[in-house]
Amino acid sequence: DQQVKQNSPSLSVQEGRISILNCDYTNSMFDYFLWYKKYPAEGPTFLISISSIKDKNEDGRFTVFLNKSAKHLSLHIVPSQPGDSAVYFCAASALGNEKLTFGTGTRLTIIP
Amino acid sequence: DVKVTQSSRYLVKRTGEKVFLECVQDMDHENMFWYRQDPGLGLRLIYFSYDVKMKEKGDIPEGYSVSREKKERFSLILESASTNQTSMYLCASSEEWVSSYEQYFGPGTRLTVT
Numbered sequence: 001d002q003q004v005k006q007n008s009p010s011l012s013v014q015e016g017r018i019s020i021l022n023c024d025y026t027n028s029m030f031d032y033f034l035w036y037k038k039y040p041a042e043g044p045t046f047l048i049s050i051s052s053i054k055d056k057n058e059d060g061r062f063t064v065f066l067n068k069s070a071k072h073l074s075l076h077i078v079p080s081q082p083g084d085s086a087v088y089f090c091a092a093s094a095l096g097n098e099k100l101t102f103g104t105g106t107r108l109t110i111i112p
Numbered sequence: 113d114v115k116v117t118q119s120s121r122y123l124v125k126r127t128g129e130k131v132f133l134e135c136v137q138d139m140d141h142e143n144m145f146w147y148r149q150d151p152g153l154g155l156r157l158i159y160f161s162y163d164v165k166m167k168e169k170g171d172i173p174e175g176y177s178v179s180r181e182k183k184e185r186f187s188l189i190l191e192s193a194s195t196n197q198t199s200m201y202l203c204a205s206s207e208e209w210v211s212s213y214e215q216y217f218g219p220g221t222r223l224t225v226t
Contacts, residue, residue, distance in 0.1 A: 043217030
């Protein structure tokens with residue numbers, strides 16, 4: 001049972017435009033959400049996170065939006081750059097549980 | 113900077129061999145994790161440990177065991193490797209009871225079982 005879903009396996013975006021990556025979850029106990037970025041042959045690196053008490057968190061070009069009623073979060077990258085080409089994973093955690101549940105990932109390709 | 117290192121980047125083993133994957137972290141983190149990453153399946157948790165000599169099963173523990181004799185080191189053991197264990201294995205660590213839940217990952221070991 002996939003509790004965290006990323007329904008788009010891949011996404012291509014023109015350089016300079018906005019990239020929007022989506023993630024849905026089913027477990028209502030999740031209260032903290034993270035996005036990780038992964039380049040080939042490297043481990044994932046933390047990008048940005050959001051607590052369930054917020055609906056938006058920004059860090060430079062990256063913004064994460066959380067819609068609790070829809071159990072949906074999205075990552076916006078503006079403007080997209082070639083170095084953003086990577087696989088992006090969303091992850092979720094429930095209060096008091098130090099495990100993360102990861103989605104299946106979305107491969108983002110930025111077209112120069 | 114947190115550093116998580118894994119003993120091998122690439123490993124090729126034969127079916128039935130016993131395989132050891134080693135992970136070391138240098139930030140005195142209490143929690144350590146082993147994942148495998150497969151195309152279309154994302155990262156799946158195999159085992160994790162929240163203290164020395166403590167371990168808990170993740171979502172896919174079958175065919176694996178772990179060992180944590182020292183705080184900085186967490187080993188994943190494939191008792192008898194099989195071809196369906198060909199995968200990318202990722203180790204991670206995190207501090208205990210921090211609100212961010214952030215985990216720090218090693219570079220991964222690409223294991224091929226033939």
